[in-house]
Amino acid sequence: MKNRLMEFRKNQGLSQDKLAEILQVSRQTIISIEKNRYSPSLPLAFEIARVFGVRIEDLFIYESREGE
Amino acid sequence: MDYTSNAFKVIGVFFLLLAGFLIFVGTMGGEWPSMMWTMVSLGILSFSMSYLYPQFKQKDERMKWIRHKAVFYSFFIMMGIMAVFHLMIVLQVVTLSAVDLLSILLSLNIVTVFLTMVILAKRY
Numbered sequence: 001m002k003n004r005l006m007e008f009r010k011n012q013g014l015s016q017d018k019l020a021e022i023l024q025v026s027r028q029t030i031i032s033i034e035k036n037r038y039s040p041s042l043p044l045a046f047e048i049a050r051v052f053g054v055r056i057e058d059l060f061i062y063e064s065r066e067g068e
Numbered sequence: 069m070d071y072t073s074n075a076f077k078v079i080g081v082f083f084l085l086l087a088g089f090l091i092f093v094g095t096m097g098g099e100w101p102s103m104m105w106t107m108v109s110l111g112i113l114s115f116s117m118s119y120l121y122p123q124f125k126q127k128d129e130r131m132k133w134i135r136h137k138a139v140f141y142s143f144f145i146m147m148g149i150m151a152v153f154h155l156m157i158v159l160q161v162v163t164l165s166a167v168d169l170l171s172i173l174l175s176l177n178i179v180t181v182f183l184t185m186v187i188l189a190k191r192y
Contacts, residue, residue, distance in 0.1 A: 025128035028189070032130060038192050041129050 002061040006034045008052045023047055072125075073118045080114030083107050102171040109175035116182035123189055134192065138184040145180050149173075 009019055016034075020027045023044065032038035033048075040048065049056040087107035094101035117124075123131055153169065156162050164172070 024126075026123055026126040026130065028123055029128050029130040032192050038130055038133070044129060 001039045002036055003033060004059055008059060012052060022051055073121050076114045076118035076121060080111045083111035083114060087111060102168045105171050105175035109178040112179050113182050116186050119186055120189055134185055134188045137188055138181055141184050142181045146177055149176055
């Protein structure tokens, strides 16, 4: 699952540290999500979308697997 | 300021020194100390924790995921290690006492779990 977290974060002028503090997660979690190494759970994805005031679909891009 | 990470490094050095002492005493006494492996593994555990602690103290979902995956992967690694040990003992490649074998397996278990956590924390 790809995401536009870095883009939204930079548009809002938030640092990774600040966003991590708001979401109460570690900075490594934010880095991993931004680099698409880790997909957040649904509650965290909702929290992130809520912070930016957007819909979850605007932030996260779901790519269906082949054959589905 | 949080000094816990540095405290783990100091404890790690202490355990490695203890392992060194046990090797020295064991070598002088002509008997290999089985406790040495445990000391080495505890040293590795401490150094791993000094790296993991800043991430572990924040109990977020990524760390829970890392812990979960580390235990999962370690299970299979340990199964492999035990199979190898079983084979080596059956084929009489090595001869180990029960105490030595348990000490080695305990140490390998500790090392495997914590090193897997470090690798996963670096990767994700």
